[in-house]
Amino acid sequence: MEKVMCYIPKTLNEALEIRNKEDVIVLAGGSDLMVSHKRTIGLTPKFDKSVMIIRNLPEIRKIYMDGSECHIGAACTSREIAESPLVPWHVRQAASRMGAIGLRNSATIGGNIANASPKGDTPGPLYLLDARVKIASTDGVREELVSDFIIKFRTIDLKPNEMITEVILPLSEDDFDYVFWHKVGTRKANAISKVTLSQAVKFASDGTVCDYRASATATGSKTNRSRDVENIIIGKRIAPELIEEVIAAFDGIISPRAMPEFRRESCRRSIRRFLTEAEKRRIEGCRDKVIDTYDGYYVPCAPVCRLS
Amino acid sequence: MDKTISFKLNGEAVSITTDPLRRLLDVLREDFKCHGVKEGCSEGECGACSVLLNGEMVTPCLIPLGAADGQEVVTVEGITATEKGDIIVQAFADGGAVQCGFCIPGMVVAAYYLLSRNPNPTEDEIRLGISGNLCRCTGYDLIVESIKLAASRGGDIWKK
Known part of the structure; x- marks a missing residue:
């Protein structure tokens, strides 16, 4: 077998120079690429282009706050993200339930976005929180909403000389009154999402909804979120008929292929559960922010904890 | 294209x-020749090949x-050569954790990784700690009991 080149740059600038000269496959954690290019036991994976390993680039392996925005380096692993108190709750939830421990120590957020799988764990929360990707090349840097960057199944808006360097989160659970994240998988560990709903709501002082968001993964060719659907409830007080209206509209934007009715019903129940419980808690004055369960089906989530 | 890759393997500098x-x-x-690193699923699902890369189980x-260039790798051979590793091995033997044995090197690495981060794990935390390691003999209960035994036998050693 003909061997391809493998670059192991030591700095981000070096990596960008290589990317500028050659259209290399960028490999971070390897949890997707090593599987999709694998051959049989004992054989080296077969790549059709040169590969550049960026797993250990220090510039893109840190999490920090810049003002109120959380910046996550593209090569940060799921474990680093799940354990960082700086990272917004929804993203931590998704990172903490991705694969199992060994995989979470390899898989990166940049890779999860670049893989552009509709079942990817992090895009749901990233869409929900209007996250942006920072993209660098030797020509400079640019930013783009994750929801625009992921064009469709396995297709991203990345030029051959560009690299994802950071994910930027302008919002967190602090910007909402109640939050919801629920992954339906076949088991607790190593589960690929059957469907995952991320939601958040904020009320105005008069009890009307001033912000509501919902995103679903594994329900179409990319993560689904629609401002039109969310606008149905914004400016109004939550009521059962209104919830059903939101559910029907959300049902209209998703297009699950396999097991469509199961996935649609999971979305309906998640939205109904979240909005009903949020309104109940608002009326009761309950400040417990996390709404994480289906009726009669409890899956514990990590509590909200952030640095003040 | 061949390259020279240098890293630390079980505490020793190596290069290839x-x-x-x-x-x-x-x-x-x-x-x-680290034959304790077992190949099971080849896609990160079964945990049989688990090792520590810079102290993190992968x-x-x-x-x-190439991703290990300049990094530190510890295999089950490196772990069992330590006092902590010895405690785990003895606990697995005494607790009857081993059936066919194929998953055990990965389980030992997972137990070491868990106890090094959490010296007094609850049963749920132990089950979570080995959730990426599959035992096709399904002997999880005895593995969990053996990890509890290793935690109690090791005591303060795990806090070092």
Whole structure:
């Protein structure tokens, strides 16, 4: 077998120079690429282009706050993200339930976005929180909403000389009154999402909804979120008929292929559960922010904890 | 294209000239004779090949050798040569954790990783700690009991 080149740059600038000269496959954690290019036991994976390993680039392996925005380096692993108190709750939830421990120590957020799988764990929360990707090349840097960057199944808006360097989160659970994240998988560990709903709501002082968001993964060719659907409830007080209206509209934007009715019903129940419980808690004055369960089906989530 | 890759393996500096896209798993088994690193699923699901990379448990079937350049790798051979590793091995033997034995090197690495981060785990935390390691004999209960035994026998050793 003909061997391809493998670059192991030591700095981000070096990596960008290589990317500028050659259209290399960028490999971070390897949890997707090593599987999709694998051959049989004992054989080296077969790549059709040169590969550049960026797993250990220090510039893109840190999490920090810049003002109120959380910046996550593209090569940060799921474990680093799940354990960082700086990272917004929804993203931590998704990172903490991705694969199992060994995989979470390899898989990166940049890779999860670049893989552009509709079942990817992090895009749901990233869409929900209007996250942006920072993209660098030797020509400079640019930013783009994750929801625009992921064009469709396995297709991203990345030029051959560009690299994802950071994910930027302008919002967190602090910007909402109640939050919801629920992954339906076949088991607790190593589960690929059957469907995952991320939601958040904020009320105005008069009890009307001033912000509501919902995103679903594994329900179409990319993560689904629609401002039109969310606008149905914004400016109004939550009521059962209104919830059903939101559910029907959300049902209209998703297009699950396999097991469509199961996935649609999971979305309906998640939205109904979240909005009903949020309104109940608002009326009761309950400040417990996390709404994480289906009726009669409890899956514990990590509590909200952030640095003040 | 071959490259020289240098890293620390079980505390010793090593170096090898080969294709950096070879899986770390293959290099550990074939070139460094670390046969405790078992290949099960080849896609990061079963945990049989678990090793520590810079102290973090990973599955080297998913890691190209080049990603280990300049890093530190510890296999089950390195772990069992330590006092902590010895406690785990003895607890697994006394607790009857081993059936066919194929998953056990990965389980030992997972137990070591868990107890090093959490010296007094609850049963749920132990089950979570080995949730990426599959035992096809389904002998999880005795493995969990053996990890509890290792935690109690090790005591303060795990806090070091």
